[in-house]
Amino acid sequence: MGLYGRAKRGLALTKDSIVLTKNYPRLLVFPFVAGVSAVVFYAVLAGATLGFGFTATGSLEELAQNEIAVLGVLFVVYFVTTFISAFFTGALVHETKEVIEGGEPEFRRGLEAAWRVKDKLIAWAAISATVGVILRIAESSDSRGAQLLSLVFGVAWTLMTFFIVPTAVLKPDGSVREMFTESASTFRSLWGETPIGIVGPNLVALPIYALGAVVAFALVGTSVILAFFAALLFFAAGTLVAAALRGVVKTALYVYAVDGRMPREFEGEDIEGLTEV
Numbered sequence: 001m002g003l004y005g006r007a008k009r010g011l012a013l014t015k016d017s018i019v020l021t022k023n024y025p026r027l028l029v030f031p032f033v034a035g036v037s038a039v040v041f042y043a044v045l046a047g048a049t050l051g052f053g054f055t056a057t058g059s060l061e062e063l064a065q066n067e068i069a070v071l072g073v074l075f076v077v078y079f080v081t082t083f084i085s086a087f088f089t090g091a092l093v094h095e096t097k098e099v100i101e102g103g104e105p106e107f108r109r110g111l112e113a114a115w116r117v118k119d120k121l122i123a124w125a126a127i128s129a130t131v132g133v134i135l136r137i138a139e140s141s142d143s144r145g146a147q148l149l150s151l152v153f154g155v156a157w158t159l160m161t162f163f164i165v166p167t168a169v170l171k172p173d174g175s176v177r178e179m180f181t182e183s184a185s186t187f188r189s190l191w192g193e194t195p196i197g198i199v200g201p202n203l204v205a206l207p208i209y210a211l212g213a214v215v216a217f218a219l220v221g222t223s224v225i226l227a228f229f230a231a232l233l234f235f236a237a238g239t240l241v242a243a244a245l246r247g248v249v250k251t252a253l254y255v256y257a258v259d260g261r262m263p264r265e266f267e268g269e270d271i272e273g274l275t276e277v
Contacts, residue, residue, distance in 0.1 A: 010196025017248040018204065020096075021241075026105045027092060031243035034088035035236065041080055071133055078129035086121045090114035090169040092247040093254075097170060100255055113169055120168045123176045131157060160184045162194050166254040186257050197253055201245035208238035 021027055091110030099105055114121065135157075138150035163183040167174065174182065187194050212234020219227035 007192055007196055010193035011200065013193065013249055013252055014196060014200035014204065014245065017201075017245050017252065020099065020248055020252075021244050024099055024105050026107070027095060027099075027248065028240060028244050029107055030088045030092035030095070030110060031240050031247070034084055034243070035240065037084045037088070038081055041084065045077070071137070074136060075129050075133050078132040079125050082128045082132075083121060083125035086124055086165050086168075087114045087118070089165045089243075089247050090117065090121060092244065093166045093169050093251045096248050096251040097255060100252070117168045117172050120172075120176055120179055121165075124164055124168065124179070128161070158198065159194055160187050162187055162198065162250060163254050166251055170254065170258075186254060189257050190253055193253055197246070197249040201242040201249065204245055205238035205242040208234055208241060212238070 091107075091114040094113035095105035095107075095110040098109070135150050135154050138146045141147060141150075161180070161183055163186040164179060167179045167182045167186070171178075171182065212231050215234065216227040216231035219230055
């Protein structure tokens with residue numbers, strides 16, 4: 001199966017993921033709660049940082065000048081946000097699989113499934129945060145070679161770990177090492193579809209972002225604050241849709257790669273040979 005055929009099929013999967021998400025809108029609850037949880041975390045972090053700055057004169061400035069401390073804070077941010085994303089994506093993946101099996105999505109059941117593999121998700125968050133910090137150091141380097149290496153490795157890392165969460169949740173008995181090896185193996189069998197699964201949902205969200213920009217621009221003359229909140233609302237809506245679609249797409253791809261089955265909403269598409277190299 002050539003690159004064109006795989007890319008075409010990836011686009012078809014994205015389109016059909018929209019249909020599935022439309023038919024089961026409760027799937028949107030998972031990325032919504034993830035987003036709210038992330039906002040709460042950032043609010044707490046900001047409050048703690050400001051409080052630290054007010055209670056210890058000069059401490060905030062000293063902290064910002066301490067590279068080790070900055071990297072430590074960056075690691076915590078990466079770790080917590082990655083775990084939040086992985087946890088609720090895991091719940092979404094589990095419930096998308098239930099839909100594939102002909103059931104109905106349930107919020108509590110999805111959370112319970114993600115909680116059962118929390119140790120693996122924590123391990124993934126720690127590894128991902130470590131890699132993120134290393135990449136940030138390389139990006140900040142004055143060396144063009146280091147910056148280029150960081151870019152190439154970052155893209156490869158994103159592709160090879162795209163199926164980490166589905167592997168962790170849908171194969172709960174596997175080890176952390178097996179979680180990584182299977183994710184990489186699944187990507188190799190879906191090397192043409194996976195990039196579309198990453199980019200496609202963001203492209204779907206673009207019209208929402210564009211509409212938000214138009215609405216915000218129209219409201220600027222009335223109220224800058226109102227325009228800001230309108231833009232923020234549309235941005236949040238686009239991000240929510242993209243996150244839900246990404247979870248559905250990666251679940252559908254993973255299930256087909258492992259079991260050779262697709263959701264009912266996907267049966268009309270040309271998906272034969274999906275796992276052929």
